[in-house]
Amino acid sequence: MNEVSPDIIRRIQKGETNLFVEIVDTYKDRAFSLTLKILKNREEAEDSLQEAFLRLYKAIMSNSYEAKAKFSTYFYTIVYNSAIDLYRKYNVKSFNVTSIEINDANHSDGDELVKNYESKIDKTMYSTDDYSTEKIVEKGEVKKIINDYINSIPEQYSVILNMFFLNDLSHEEISQILKIPVGTVKNRIFRAKEKLKDLLFRAFNREELLDYLKV
Amino acid sequence: MNETNNINEFLDNSMKSTMLEKTSDDFTAKLMLEIELSKTFQKEDKKTFRALNIFVIGFIGAIVSSAVILIALLGGQTDEENPVTDGFLSTVYTYINGISQKVFGVLGLKLSGDTVLYVMGIGLAIVLYSVVDKFVLKRSYN
Numbered sequence: 072m073n074e075v076s077p078d079i080i081r082r083i084q085k086g087e088t089n090l091f092v093e094i095v096d097t098y099k100d101r102a103f104s105l106t107l108k109i110l111k112n113r114e115e116a117e118d119s120l121q122e123a124f125l126r127l128y129k130a131i132m133s134n135s136y137e138a139k140a141k142f143s144t145y146f147y148t149i150v151y152n153s154a155i156d157l158y159r160k161y162n163v164k165s166f167n168v169t170s171i172e173i174n175d176a177n178h179s180d181g182d183e184l185v186k187n188y189e190s191k192i193d194k195t196m197y198s199t200d201d202y203s204t205e206k207i208v209e210k211g212e213v214k215k216i217i218n219d220y221i222n223s224i225p226e227q228y229s230v231i232l233n234m235f236f237l238n239d240l241s242h243e244e245i246s247q248i249l250k251i252p253v254g255t256v257k258n259r260i261f262r263a264k265e266k267l268k269d270l271l272f273r274a275f276n277r278e279e280l281l282d283y284l285k286v
Numbered sequence: 287m288n289e290t291n292n293i294n295e296f297l298d299n300s301m302k303s304t305m306l307e308k309t310s311d312d313f314t315a316k317l318m319l320e321i322e323l324s325k326t327f328q329k330e331d332k333k334t335f336r337a338l339n340i341f342v343i344g345f346i347g348a349i350v351s352s353a354v355i356l357i358a359l360l361g362g363q364t365d366e367e368n369p370v371t372d373g374f375l376s377t378v379y380t381y382i383n384g385i386s387q388k389v390f391g392v393l394g395l396k397l398s399g400d401t402v403l404y405v406m407g408i409g410l411a412i413v414l415y416s417v418v419d420k421f422v423l424k425r426s427y428n
Binding site (some may be wrong): 088091092095096099100101103104107108117120121124125128129213214217218221222232233236237264267268281284 | 289292293294296297298300301302304305306307308309310313314316317318320321324
C-alpha cells in the first residue's frame with residue numbers, strides 16, 4: 072500500500088479535495104473490514120468509518136496532522152479509536168461476546184481466551200467428517216476452512232490479523248495503535264497461522280495439499 | 287523450505303481475500319457530502335461566534351460607559367445612613383450606592399447597601415468569567 076506523502080497532505084490543505092477522495096477510495100474497504108471486525112454490524116461499521124475519515128479530514132485541514140508521523144499509523148489509530156468509541160456507545164448490545172480492547176492489563180486474559188478458543192476448535196472442527204484426514208483437496212473446501220476459521224476467531228486475534236494481513240501494518244505499528252507489546256502482536260499472528268496450517272493439514276492429505284498450493 | 291514458503295504465501299493471500307469487505311457504493315459520495323456540510327456549519331459557527339463576540343463586547347461596553355456617565359452625573363451624592371469612609375473601595379461603594387439609590391428611587395424601589403454589594407459581585411463574576419473564557423480556557427467555537 073502506498074503511503075500518503077506530505078506533499079499530498081499540503082495539496083489537500085490548499086483545497087485539492089479530489090486528492091482526499093483518492094485517499095478515501097484507497098483505504099475505505101480495508102479500513103471497513105477492520106471496523107466491521109470490531110463492531111460486527113455493517114451499518115455501524117460504516118458510520119464509524121465515516122467518522123474516522125471526517126476526523127482525518129479535520130486533522131489535515133487544521134494542521135493537527137503531523138506529517139512526521141507515518142500516515143497509515145495515524146489513520147488506523149483514528150479508525151480503531153472511532154470504532155472503539157462507537158463500540159462503547161452501543162456496548163449494551165449483544166453483538167460482541169468478548170472484550171475487544173487489548174491492552175497491557177488484559178492481554179494475558181486475551182491469551183487465556185484464545186487458549187479456550189483453540190481447544191473449542193479442536194473439539195468441534197476436527198470431530199466432523201469435513202475435517203477427516205486423507206481427504207482429496209478441493210478448491211472450495213480449502214477456502215471454506217479458511218473462511219470458517221477467520222470468521223470464528225476471537226477479536227483478540229482477528230483485529231491483529233486484519234491489521235497485519237489486510238491493512239499491511241507492521242508489528243510495530245499494530246503494537247503502537249493497540250498499545251500492546253510487539254511480542255504479543257507477533258505471538259498472536261504466529262499462533263493464528265500455525266493453527267490454520269494445522270487445521271488444513273488435519274483436514275487434507277499433506278502431499279495433495281502441497282500439490283494444490285503449487286498451482 | 288520451498289514447501290513452507292508456498293503454504294505461508296497461500297495462507298497470507300487467503301486470509302487477505304477472506305477478510306476483505308466492501309463498503310456500500312455511495313460511501314465516498316456520502317462522506318464528501320458530510321465534509322461539505324461540516325465546512326458550511328463551520329463557516330456558520332464562525333459567523334455566529336463573531337456576532338456573539340460583538341454583542342457581548344457591545345453589551346459590556348454599554349454597561350461600563352453607562353456607569354461612567356452615571357458616576358459623572360450623579361456621583362458624590364451620599365447616603366446619610368451609610369457615611370463615607372476612607373479608601374478607594376469605599377469611594378466606589380458610595381458612588382454606586384448613590385447611583386443605584388437614585389435609579390431605584392425612580393423605579394419606586396428601596397434597596398439596602400447589601401444589594402449593591404451583590405450587584406457588584408455579579409458584575410465582577412461576569413467580567414472574570416469573560417476574561418477566563420477568552421484568555422485562559424481559550425475556548426473556540428469553531
